[in-house]
Amino acid sequence: MVEHARDSSPREALRALLAADTEPRLRRLVHALSPREAAILIESLPPGRRELAWELVDEEDEGEILVELNDEVRAQIMEGMESAALVDAAEGLPLDDLADLVADLPDDITERIIRSLDEDERELLQSVLVFPPDSAGGLMAPEVVSVRPDMTLEGVLAYLRSHPELPEDLYCVYVVDRRRRYRGVLQVRDLLGGAADARVSRFMDTEARPIHCDTSASDVIRQFRNIDSSVAAVVDDEGRLVGQITADDVVDALQEQTDHEILGSVGLDEEDDMFAPVAVSTGRRTLWLGLNLVTALVAAGVVAWFKPAVERVALLAVLLPVVASMGGIAGSQTLTLMVRGLSQGRVRNSNVRWLLWKEIAVGLLNGLGWALVVTLVTLGVFSNLEVALIAGAAIAINLLAAAASGVLVPLILRRINIDPALAGGVVLTTITDVVGFAAFLGLATMLLL
Amino acid sequence: MVEHARDSSPREALRALLAADTEPRLRRLVHALSPREAAILIESLPPGRRELAWELVDEEDEGEILVELNDEVRAQIMEGMESAALVDAAEGLPLDDLADLVADLPDDITERIIRSLDEDERELLQSVLVFPPDSAGGLMAPEVVSVRPDMTLEGVLAYLRSHPELPEDLYCVYVVDRRRRYRGVLQVRDLLGGAADARVSRFMDTEARPIHCDTSASDVIRQFRNIDSSVAAVVDDEGRLVGQITADDVVDALQEQTDHEILGSVGLDEEDDMFAPVAVSTGRRTLWLGLNLVTALVAAGVVAWFKPAVERVALLAVLLPVVASMGGIAGSQTLTLMVRGLSQGRVRNSNVRWLLWKEIAVGLLNGLGWALVVTLVTLGVFSNLEVALIAGAAIAINLLAAAASGVLVPLILRRINIDPALAGGVVLTTITDVVGFAAFLGLATMLLL
Numbered sequence: 044m045v046e047h048a049r050d051s052s053p054r055e056a057l058r059a060l061l062a063a064d065t066e067p068r069l070r071r072l073v074h075a076l077s078p079r080e081a082a083i084l085i086e087s088l089p090p091g092r093r094e095l096a097w098e099l100v101d102e103e104d105e106g107e108i109l110v111e112l113n114d115e116v117r118a119q120i121m122e123g124m125e126s127a128a129l130v131d132a133a134e135g136l137p138l139d140d141l142a143d144l145v146a147d148l149p150d151d152i153t154e155r156i157i158r159s160l161d162e163d164e165r166e167l168l169q170s171v172l173v174f175p176p177d178s179a180g181g182l183m184a185p186e187v188v189s190v191r192p193d194m195t196l197e198g199v200l201a202y203l204r205s206h207p208e209l210p211e212d213l214y215c216v217y218v219v220d221r222r223r224r225y226r227g228v229l230q231v232r233d234l235l236g237g238a239a240d241a242r243v244s245r246f247m248d249t250e251a252r253p254i255h256c257d258t259s260a261s262d263v264i265r266q267f268r269n270i271d272s273s274v275a276a277v278v279d280d281e282g283r284l285v286g287q288i289t290a291d292d293v294v295d296a297l298q299e300q301t302d303h304e305i306l307g308s309v310g311l312d313e314e315d316d317m318f319a320p321v322a323v324s325t326g327r328r329t330l331w332l333g334l335n336l337v338t339a340l341v342a343a344g345v346v347a348w349f350k351p352a353v354e355r356v357a358l359l360a361v362l363l364p365v366v367a368s369m370g371g372i373a374g375s376q377t378l379t380l381m382v383r384g385l386s387q388g389r390v391r392n393s394n395v396r397w398l399l400w401k402e403i404a405v406g407l408l409n410g411l412g413w414a415l416v417v418t419l420v421t422l423g424v425f426s427n428l429e430v431a432l433i434a435g436a437a438i439a440i441n442l443l444a445a446a447a448s449g450v451l452v453p454l455i456l457r458r459i460n461i462d463p464a465l466a467g468g469v470v471l472t473t474i475t476d477v478v479g480f481a482a483f484l485g486l487a488t489m490l491l492l
Numbered sequence: 493m494v495e496h497a498r499d500s501s502p503r504e505a506l507r508a509l510l511a512a513d514t515e516p517r518l519r520r521l522v523h524a525l526s527p528r529e530a531a532i533l534i535e536s537l538p539p540g541r542r543e544l545a546w547e548l549v550d551e552e553d554e555g556e557i558l559v560e561l562n563d564e565v566r567a568q569i570m571e572g573m574e575s576a577a578l579v580d581a582a583e584g585l586p587l588d589d590l591a592d593l594v595a596d597l598p599d600d601i602t603e604r605i606i607r608s609l610d611e612d613e614r615e616l617l618q619s620v621l622v623f624p625p626d627s628a629g630g631l632m633a634p635e636v637v638s639v640r641p642d643m644t645l646e647g648v649l650a651y652l653r654s655h656p657e658l659p660e661d662l663y664c665v666y667v668v669d670r671r672r673r674y675r676g677v678l679q680v681r682d683l684l685g686g687a688a689d690a691r692v693s694r695f696m697d698t699e700a701r702p703i704h705c706d707t708s709a710s711d712v713i714r715q716f717r718n719i720d721s722s723v724a725a726v727v728d729d730e731g732r733l734v735g736q737i738t739a740d741d742v743v744d745a746l747q748e749q750t751d752h753e754i755l756g757s758v759g760l761d762e763e764d765d766m767f768a769p770v771a772v773s774t775g776r777r778t779l780w781l782g783l784n785l786v787t788a789l790v791a792a793g794v795v796a797w798f799k800p801a802v803e804r805v806a807l808l809a810v811l812l813p814v815v816a817s818m819g820g821i822a823g824s825q826t827l828t829l830m831v832r833g834l835s836q837g838r839v840r841n842s843n844v845r846w847l848l849w850k851e852i853a854v855g856l857l858n859g860l861g862w863a864l865v866v867t868l869v870t871l872g873v874f875s876n877l878e879v880a881l882i883a884g885a886a887i888a889i890n891l892l893a894a895a896a897s898g899v900l901v902p903l904i905l906r907r908i909n910i911d912p913a914l915a916g917g918v919v920l921t922t923i924t925d926v927v928g929f930a931a932f933l934g935l936a937t938m939l940l941l
């Protein structure tokens with residue numbers, strides 16, 4: 044039944060909705076989806092039909108679905124909602140989700156929502172809102188349970204039992220000193236498996252490293268992979284416990300980071316609506332095309348510079364794209380390895396020089412090998428030994444330049460605070476195009492004219 | 493201190509090691525690293541120096557570090573280890589990690605390790621080993637605690653207390669029926685916060701969906717994002733509980749999937765050693781260069797076909813790369829959105845037609861806009877109206893072709909079971925090169941010759 048709801052086309056869904064008696068059924072189907080599934084369903088509909096789907100959502104699910112929607116679609120849906128409905132949707136959300144939502148709400152609604160919280164909740168919400176959303180403080184949930192090291196396990200259990208509202212994500216209990224400074228973690232298995240009269244200090248794990256609240260999302264991901272745990276404490280400057288990050292938040296953060304890098308590398312944004320109107324999408328794509336046109340014109344300028352050679356030997360024009368693209372491909376391989384190595388900490392100051400020489404050696408070997416192939420193919424097909432040799436030489440040169448650029452471009456971009464994952468490809472292919480064209484046509488001009 | 497160990501160059505580390513009295517200090521520094529940090533440190537060293545770093549590793553950490561190493565480096569290190577050391581390293585590993593390691597061990601060592609396990613452990617290990625490593629069954633940890641719905645919370649606590657060895661990742665307790673079929677989850681917060689004499693059935697969450705053991709890693713990631721929890725039960729064909737997947741395993745799986753897609757798109761493998769010897773790396777890169785050469789030669793063939801036009805008007809050669817690259821860039825944007833939309837479930841049968849028309853409309857608008865710019869630039873720089881108009885027309889045609897290919901190529905590749913994330917780029921740029929060259933030179937041949 045759920046399958047049916049997911050696969051049916053918006054048009055069918057619409058038609059079904061119009062036949063009034065099926066509405067309760069559709070409502071049940073949408074209700075069976077998780078908030079994220081419902082969000083993706085809504086995002087998959089063209090803008091005009093989204094309101095219809097939103098109508099089918101249970102009021103109590105609205106808040107969680109809004110949190111899952113991408114920024115653009117969320118703004119669209121919230122625009123159509125009454126203030127009272129927005130306040131209702133926000134109420135009852137976990138505080139870290141509420142913090143994400145509040146950033147996008149009009150001030151008067153935020154105020155009404157904050158007024159609906161009790162004092163403790165208000166304080167916790169405040170503690171999340173002070174951090175940027177892509178920091179450890181912004182990712183964390185502030186609701187945690189903490190105990191003192193000199194309590195007995197029995198005491199901890201009694202304390203938990205008397206706690207008015209335990210957090211949903213209770214995967215461990217944190218140990219703090221009297222000034223709330225983080226001291227370690229008491230795992231559930233030790234809490235439940237240990238002797239009742241034993242002290243917390245005997246069982247707590249003091250090696251579990253906390254994460255500082257200002258840590259960037261990408262460093263949170265890296266630290267999480269290092270600690271190999273499903274949960275980590277977040278501490279402030281004074282080392283005081285302020286919240287916890289669970290691995291499911293890290294999964295979301297990692298997916299967002301990946302989307303950001305992959306879409307960013309073609310000039311797009313992960314929060315954009317894939318189903319936005321044509322005019323909006325056209326505008327978003329056009330800037331990147333303009334940037335590419337500039338780099339393409341630079342490469343074209345090199346060809347223009349050597350136009351006399353092409354006028355004399357038109358075969359050069361045939362082989363131009365081959366020389367340039369072999370360099371682009373080889374360079375992308377090195378660049379991709381470097382970007383990944385940098386982000387995962389495999390590439391360090393101490394081994395960059397070694398890597399540069401290695402990549403140059405690989406470029407040289409592959410350059411010579413493929414130069415030979417291109418020379419033979421050109422000779423065989425066009426029976427022009429001179430052009431064949433020049434093409435081979437140009438490929439060898441371009442593969443060397445590609446290897447060096449593949450290592451150096453990301454390092455230089457990083458030094459000037461540009462993300463190599465986003466800009467590396469454009470810079471690199473500009474270099475390999477220019478070097479390829481210049482080497483090929485330059486050699487031809489020297490030797491053939 | 494730890495920072496120092498991470499940043500010091502291999503050469504310095506080596507030198508320090510040779511001065512015998514610092515060895516204990518280095519050993520302490522390495523010991524302070526998490527297994528993954530130690531693995532990355534070892535991977536960051538050129539092959540020859542890795543054994544030296546391995547010598548510094550505490551024996552008790554060896555197993556966990558081996559698990560974290562990439563396949564190639566792990567094989568290298570294990571080759572240098574004695575059988576007894578391998579057995580020692582494997583002992584004491586969590587069973588899901590052990591299962592990963594066992595796949596790479598020689599049979600006689602595997603046998604010795606299995607003999608060192610008690611019967612329960614052996615059975616659990618077996619239950620993981622039957623699944624491929626990139627399935628839910630392969631990702632899961634088999635050690636879980638399960639209770640029956642008619643137990644009281646007090647009874648559950650007493651059962652846990654009497655349990656000889658509770659799993660490390662005890663984040664919840666699973667509820668099963670008498671045939672071990674999954675019924676729901678009892679959260680720690682409910683177990684600890686509920687009334688002692690209340691039944692499990694009153695508190696258990698029956699909406700938490702289990703994951704089937706045959707689910708692929710990429711579907712596990714998707715389902716995990718949907719359920720928004722840090723842990724999920726894994727069940728077999730009969731719905732029986734066989735283990736659990738925690739979100740930190742999902743973080744690793746997602747990172748691996750991302751690496752696989754990003755490296756795969758330039759013909760590389762995420763398990764390859766970035767610091768492999770030059771000859772090995774050259775061999776690995778060369779195949780992809782060869783494939784690219786074939787596609788480049790196809791594009792060159794198109795230019796060769798229209799060589800008379802280039803012979804007559806060399807300016808055509810100057811603008812060729814511009815026409816081709818504008819198409820490549822526009823097509824990559826659409827392709828990237830499609831691949832991501834397909835993998836996240838946003839692109840469905842029901843909206844593909846809508847998307848195709850939308851992308852074509854975007855391509856048309858951007859094509860006309862940039863065609864005008866290129867026409868004006870060409871006219872301004874080269875004062876050749878005919879070529880300027882032909883270049884503009886070719887760009888408009890190529891952007892349309894790019895938009896259609898960007899939508900259709902990933903759909904077709906997926907239909908024939910080729911991962912669009914890996915092969916989409918090559919196919920797409922071949923199309924935009926060929927269409928760009930053919931449109932530009934074809935029009936020129938018709939209008940100028």
